[in-house]
Amino acid sequence: MPLLSTEAIVLSSLRLGEEDKLITFFSLTRGKIVGVAKGARRFKNRFGASLEPFTHCHLVLFEKPNNKLARISQADILYSFRKLRESWEPIERGTEMVRLLLRITPEEQPHPGLYYLLKEGLTFLETGVNRYLSVILFTAYLIAESGYQPRWDHCVGCNRSVTETAAAPSRFFSCKDGGLICPRCTTSEAQCISISLGALTFLQTLSKIDFRSAHQYSPSLLLLREIETLLKDYMAYIIGCHHLLNASS
Amino acid sequence: MEKKGVFNTLIEQLMALPGVGKKTAERYAFFILKMPEEQARTIATAITDAKDKLRHCKICNNMTEAEVGTPTAVCKICANGARDPQKILVVEEANTLYAIEKSGEYKGLYHVLHGTYSPLSDNGHEGTSASINGLMERIKQGMSFGISEVILAVSPNIDGEATALYLTRMIKPFGVKVTRIACGIPAGSDIEYADEVTLIKSLEGRRDV
Ligand SMILES: [Zn+2]
Ligand SMILES: [Zn+2]
Numbered sequence: 001m002p003l004l005s006t007e008a009i010v011l012s013s014l015r016l017g018e019e020d021k022l023i024t025f026f027s028l029t030r031g032k033i034v035g036v037a038k039g040a041r042r043f044k045n046r047f048g049a050s051l052e053p054f055t056h057c058h059l060v061l062f063e064k065p066n067n068k069l070a071r072i073s074q075a076d077i078l079y080s081f082r083k084l085r086e087s088w089e090p091i092e093r094g095t096e097m098v099r100l101l102l103r104i105t106p107e108e109q110p111h112p113g114l115y116y117l118l119k120e121g122l123t124f125l126e127t128g129v130n131r132y133l134s135v136i137l138f139t140a141y142l143i144a145e146s147g148y149q150p151r152w153d154h155c156v157g158c159n160r161s162v163t164e165t166a167a168a169p170s171r172f173f174s175c176k177d178g179g180l181i182c183p184r185c186t187t188s189e190a191q192c193i194s195i196s197l198g199a200l201t202f203l204q205t206l207s208k209i210d211f212r213s214a215h216q217y218s219p220s221l222l223l224l225r226e227i228e229t230l231l232k233d234y235m236a237y238i239i240g241c242h243h244l245l246n247a248s249s
Numbered sequence: 250m251e252k253k254g255v256f257n258t259l260i261e262q263l264m265a266l267p268g269v270g271k272k273t274a275e276r277y278a279f280f281i282l283k284m285p286e287e288q289a290r291t292i293a294t295a296i297t298d299a300k301d302k303l304r305h306c307k308i309c310n311n312m313t314e315a316e317v318g319t320p321t322a323v324c325k326i327c328a329n330g331a332r333d334p335q336k337i338l339v340v341e342e343a344n345t346l347y348a349i350e351k352s353g354e355y356k357g358l359y360h361v362l363h364g365t366y367s368p369l370s371d372n373g374h375e376g377t378s379a380s381i382n383g384l385m386e387r388i389k390q391g392m393s394f395g396i397s398e399v400i401l402a403v404s405p406n407i408d409g410e411a412t413a414l415y416l417t418r419m420i421k422p423f424g425v426k427v428t429r430i431a432c433g434i435p436a437g438s439d440i441e442y443a444d445e446v447t448l449i450k451s452l453e454g455r456r457d458v
Contacts, residue, residue, distance in 0.1 A: 013407070018267040044435055049446035053407045080446045085407045088414045 157185025
């Protein structure tokens with residue numbers, strides 16, 4: 001029986017029958033994985049709090065051939081992130097991060113970049129300076145790290161620099177093309193979202209710095225709302241494409 | 250379709266019980282065959298009676314007996330005038346209620362949620378919204394005789410935590426004291442095997458001795 005030993009972050013925990021739990025992790029060496037924790041619902045069980053969502057743990061899994069579900073043989077807490085589970089806002093925001101990650105990542109594909117992004121994201125949520133900002137930044141970097149970084153400098157149609165087109169009242173983002181699109185290239189069927197200069201400037205800045213440094217900014221609530229909507233629409237488009245791909249393969 | 254046969258049907262039905270696999274179901278089936286007929290019929294009747302007569306109490310959602318054909322009923326605890334109506338102990342499932350009742354230590358009333366508010370599952374608190382509404386109704390109505398405390402006996406995991414936070418937010422505006430049962434080292438276990446979260450939680454919940 002092959003053994004998998006890796007550090008991981010617990011994404012979700014579901015009841016499985018009377019005694020077990022089904023745990024989804026994001027692991028450092030194997031990406032998103034699912035495992036069964038036998039007996040984890042029993043009153044006295046060896047897992048304790050190590051399988052609670054957001055927990056950063058060291059994980060040992062047994063994988064049986066012909067059996068899709070691995071069995072969790074050991075989980076030791078490296079950092080519990082317990083404060084995230086003790087009040088309302090961090091639970092909600094943490095859940096939001098986890099949901100986004102769950103939806104965009106395929107199973108069993110190692111992606112250390114995403115792993116460290118999640119860990120940092122949870123750390124920022126725990127310190128709680130601006131959790132709303134943290135979730136939006138997390139979304140932006142999740143998209144970029146997953147390979148969908150939008151083009152914020154040139155039109156995706158004609159490749160003209162946006163500085164040439166910025167003067168035009170219409171600045172649009174095309175989900176389909178994953179970037180800015182100038183009025184000349186906008187077609188009627190393209191799903192375009194209009195984007196303000198402030199939002200564009202902020203998103204351009206983000207593409208040049210890392211997740212941690214991005215937290216030094218404190219954009220207005222209005223700007224954050226706009227960026228949140230834009231990124232969510234783009235995420236929905238990306239995830240929709242994933243589903244189509246999976247359905248056809 | 251070929252007929253399955255009475256014996257196989259029995260095995261299959263027994264397998265519907267939690268923790269019963271094919272081997273155990275077979276063992277049970279053979280055991281039932283050897284049983285005096287009277288006893289086997291008693292088991293069968295007990296099962297059908299339970300389904301026919303057991304209802305959720307219309308006040309607290311606890312299991313209770315009702316006449317066949319009556320849609321709702323009030324359980325023995327809610328109907329007992331000697332219980333303290335100023336305290337409501339909220340449990341996720343009825344088995345916690347039974348465990349607490351067995352101790353005989355608690356004299357107040359109960360409310361059974363039949364689940365938790367789970368932020369990580371897609372349906373959130375759909376499963377418990379009716380029972381939570383029921384609890385809020387009780388609190389509103391109970392204002393007249395002064396409900397003094399709502400005790401939350403929920404699991405020390407993220408779903409229990411979210412349920413507690415959600416209920417606290419709903420109940421607090423009514424000026425009712427909300428408490429939560431302690432969380433820490435299980436009785437009868439060894440402290441050296443407790444993980445850091447369990448230890449911190451029990452440290453936070455410490456009391457004077
Ligand atoms: Zn163009
Ligand atoms: Zn009752």
